[in-house]
Amino acid sequence: MRRMRIYLDTSVISYLDQQDAPEDMQKTRDLWEYLKSDECEICLSETVLEEIYKCPEPKLSRLVTFLGQIRYILLEPDNEVAELAEKYIEEGVLTRKHLFDLVHLATASVNYCNILLSWNFSHIVQHKTMTGVNATNKRHGYGELLLLSPLSFKWEEE
Numbered sequence: 001m002r003r004m005r006i007y008l009d010t011s012v013i014s015y016l017d018q019q020d021a022p023e024d025m026q027k028t029r030d031l032w033e034y035l036k037s038d039e040c041e042i043c044l045s046e047t048v049l050e051e052i053y054k055c056p057e058p059k060l061s062r063l064v065t066f067l068g069q070i071r072y073i074l075l076e077p078d079n080e081v082a083e084l085a086e087k088y089i090e091e092g093v094l095t096r097k098h099l100f101d102l103v104h105l106a107t108a109s110v111n112y113c114n115i116l117l118s119w120n121f122s123h124i125v126q127h128k129t130m131t132g133v134n135a136t137n138k139r140h141g142y143g144e145l146l147l148l149s150p151l152s153f154k155w156e157e158e
Contacts, residue, residue: 004040004115007108008072010051010100011119012150013044017062024119024150031117031150035070042072045107047100049074073111081106087140093132098123105133109142116147125149 015021015028035042044067052063084106089096093105101123108116118124130147137143 005043005111005113006035006040007043007045007075007104007111007113007116008048009104009116009118009120009124010048012117013048013052013063013067014055015119015150016066017059027150028119031153032066032069038071042070043075043108043111043113044072045075045104046077047103047107051100075107075111077103077107078110080110084110084136084140084142087136088133091132091136091139093129093136094123105129105145105147109133109137109145112143113145114143115153116145117150117153118147119149121149125152 012028012031015024016032018025018028052067053060055063081103085099085102088094088102088105094102096102101120104116104118104124116124123129125147130145133147134144137145
């Protein structure tokens with residue numbers, strides 16, 4: 001059986017050092033410990049790394065150290081990702097103003113991710129977005145994508 005494939009958007013990496021939100025930072029660090037276990041495939045995109053490398057020091061160095069702790073698959077944007085992001089715009093999932101969010105969603109979908117984890121409650125982790133993404137994905141031959149926050153992603157047995 002194939003391992004679960006999880007796409008991490010930039011916000012998840014950023015929250016590893018989110019000093020102004022200590023509870024969410026701790027939840028992200030707890031999640032990170034699970035991700036280090038190698039029980040699932042972790043995916044990041046070039047877009048995530050581009051956004052991370054815009055962080056100022058010393059946060060940038062701390063995030064790079066965290067990234068060195070996990071194994072991940074680096075997904076590169078391609079025409080298929082751009083085309084699906086455009087379909088999301090055409091079908092009203094999000095507007096062109098949210099291009100980076102669209103690229104995250106399309107990259108995860110095109111690369112067979114099961115889950116996209118994000119702290120972005122404004123545009124990504126919303127029922128409307130998940131419904132729109134999955135309707136578009138179904139129409140265009142892609143699989144279902146769960147949009148979850150680290151708060152709602154359960155990796156521990158309760």
